[in-house]
Amino acid sequence: MTRKLTTIGFDADDTLWHNERFFRITQDRFAELLMDHIADDLDQQALAARLLASEKRNLGRYGYGVKGFTLSMIETAIEVTDARVPASVIQELIVAGQMMLTYPIELLPAAKMAVETMAENHRVVLITKGDLLDQERKLAQSGLGDLFDGVEIVSEKTPEVYTEIFARHGNGAEHAMMVGNSMRSDVVPMIEAGGWGTYVPHGLVWEVEYAPAPSSSPRYNEIADLSALPALVSNLP
Secondary structure, three states: OOOOOOEEEEOOEOOOEOOHHHHHHHHHHHHHHHHHHOOOOOOHHHHHHHHHHHHHHHHHHHOOOHHHHHHHHHHHHHHHOOOOOOHHHHHHHHHHHHHHOOOOOOEOOOHHHHHHHHHHHOEEEEEEEOOHHHHHHHHHHHOOHHHOOEEEEEOOOOHHHHHHHHHHHOOOHHHEEEEEOOHHHHHHHHHHOOOEEEEOOOOOOOHHHOOOOOOOOOOEEEOOOHHHHHHHHHOOO
């Protein structure tokens, strides 16, 4: 008889290691650079809303990650200054984006323990969105790379993507669990694919990743942090 749960998928950014806080640092730098070049009625909150709108528009063009974020900052800077933004500010925005690709990787609490423990009796797969080179860099620096049976860097996380990944790396989504900090990307589509979705909240959440919790689903779980994952998995009905 096939064991009920055979494969565990882990999200990367803000599930295994810190990521969103670097976007927030860079967004603050973006606002600092533009404050002297925008109208007085456009405060920092309104500027952040304009940047978010640009990011959403550009997801289909550039995908997720630092490169798309940097281009969205430049596009927004041009828009909110009516194309009067100095070239020196554009240069500073490019530098700020490049700096994001150099921040050291800091694992979240219990991340290594959770992956190691799950790998003892399950296939473990890393499933993440973002720039290919940057995600590969972060995985290499994390020290977790050798623990995974597979690594998937995808443009979007959908039920179809999860169905295909867990068919290749396991014996179907119905025998798999996805663990992550995004309700929209890690939990909801995995449950729609027939698997388990486990939400691990992170203090900083990008607005694009928000979705209501599928609380009525028997395959939905929430844990405070990754230290609770082994007990959750071992106690599945």
